[in-house]
Amino acid sequence: MPKQRSIESNIARLSLISNLILMGLLIISLLVSDISQWLILLIGVLSSLLVLWTTQQIKQRLTYQSKSQANLLEALICGDYSLRARRFPNDHGVSPLTNTINQLAERLSKQRWQSVESQLLVQTILEHIDIAILALDKHHCITLYNPAAEHLFGQSISHAQASLPKSLHIAKSLKCGAREVIELKVHDQLTKFSLQVEQYKDSGQTNKLLLISNVHTILRTEQQHAWQHLIRVISHEINNSLSPISSISQTLCKVIGKQPPYPQQNQLISSLQLIEKRASGLGTFIEGYQQIAKLPDPTLAPCVLSSLLKKCTTLFPDIRSDISPSCNITLNIxxxxxxxxxxxxxxxxxEATPTETQTHIDIHCYQTPKKIHITLTDNGLGVNNAENLFVPFYSTKAQGSGIGLVLCRQIIEAHQGRLSLENNPSRTGCILTIELPLQSSMS
Structure with a gap:
């Protein structure tokens, strides 16, 4: 294939031909005229030199502008927007194209910086937002996994790649913008999450964006506030009625006791004393429930856990407890x-251990990257209705008030921790687990 001339060479060639034709006509005119041959020769030489010089200048400038524009466009294609083309003064023919390319480079450079700043902003939001964000491609593989998701599920993206997509299979059936409350097993516990599905395009492919937030804590907090409000209202109304009942019963007992003896006097006094006793007992009962509504914020102080456990076990001489050496840690509680x-x-x-069996509790501690776990395992009969364990006023015991475990959970959650109770899978009994943030541990 013959080598093609550049546009600069073609323009210089056309310029040279046109100038040579004009110079030839000039020389012919001079020959026809009565002019010295030496003068004609001198004019021809000078004209030839001038033609060659102008042709060379035209080619040089065109070549420079063409290569500058080509290099600039190539740099733009490669993503380098810092180069600018220089133009010659009074070069009005090529300047508009050069200026346009320079403006294009300036515009692309500005858009790139805006894009970089936007990406940094999005990256900062993804890293600091407390909502777990996952992106799934068309093969249902995780392509985005922000720190909140890693904290929520307690596993890196490499481990989550194998387990989470299967747990989030419901996302396949949800349309863009749909929101669903789902249950996922996290840290060996079923927890409720709010799942919202959105879509975005990456390299022309439609991917799904999952926004997952833990509504378990929010629902728990709202439930706790509702119970606290209910308890405050009920306690106030009952106490308003119990106070006059107790006071009037005491007054009537004194008045009747000062009267001359008469039939059924003792029975009447006994009945009034029973009313006063039951009113006082009911008042004490209500005060127990008020602990849930009036629990103060924890006052944190260093405490050796093993010493606190030994102190508590002395209150229950019938319990045989085995405290692991791992419990010899200092907690800020x-x-x-x-x-x-x-x-x-x-x-x-x-209370959960049969009367013919001695209560035995094993107590252990262990640490994970972000939490301290305290497990207490007993040999009781276990729990029958685990769903209602932490419902206020619910109790499976005849004399139970239904506030013990609720109060325990509220205290642990006030320490930014978590309390769970489940049946022992290996033998009879229960396993109670207290999880505290790692910063609670001082050693």
Missing amino acids: DVIQFEQVLINVFKNAC
Whole structure:
């Protein structure tokens, strides 16, 4: 294939031909005229030199502008928007194209910086937002996994790649913009999450964006506030009625006791004393429920867990407890509230153990990257209705008030922790687990 001339060479060639034709006509005119041959020769030489020089200048400038524009366009294609084309002064023929290319480079450079800043903003939001965000491609593989998702599910993207897509299979059937409350097993516990599905395009492919937020804590908080409000209202109304009942019963007992003896006097006094006693008992009962509504914020202080456990076990001489050496750690907790939790747990363990069997509790501690876990395992009969364990006023015991475990969970959650109770899968009994954030541990 013959080598093609560049556009600069063609323009220079055309310029040279036209100038040579004009110069030839000039020389012919001079020859026809009565002019010295030496003068004609001199004019021809000077004209030839001038033609060659102008042709060379035209080619040089065109070549420079063409290569500059080609290099600039190539740089733009490669993503380098820092280069600019230089133009010659008074070069009005090529300047508009050069200026346009320079403006294009300036515009693309500005758009690139805006894109980089937007990406940094999105990246910052993804890293600091407390909503777990996952992106799934058409093969249902995770392509985006922000730190909130890693914290929520407690596993890196490599481990989540194998398990999470199967757990989130419901996302396949949800349309863009749909929202659903789902249950996922996280840290060996079923937890409720709000799942919202959106769509976005990446390289022409439509992918799904999953926004997952833990509504378990929100629902728990709202439920707790509702119970606290209910307890405050009920306590207020009942106390308003109990106070005059108790006071009038005492007054009537004194008045009747000062009267001369008459039939049924003792029976009447006994009945009034029973009314006063039951009113006082009901008042004490209501005060127990008010603990849930008036639980103060924890006052944190260093405490050796093993010492606190030994102190609590002395209150229950019938319990045989095995405290692991792993419990010899210092926690930053509210000692009084935490002691109340342990006392309630030991009391429930005793009540859940058959009378012919001695209560036995194994206590262990272990640490994960972000939490301290305290497990208490008893040898009782286990739980029958685990769904209602933490419902206020619910109790499976005849004399139970239904506030013990609720109060325990509220105390642990006030320490930014979590309390769970489940049946022991290996033998009879229950396993109560207290999870505290790692910053609670001081050693």
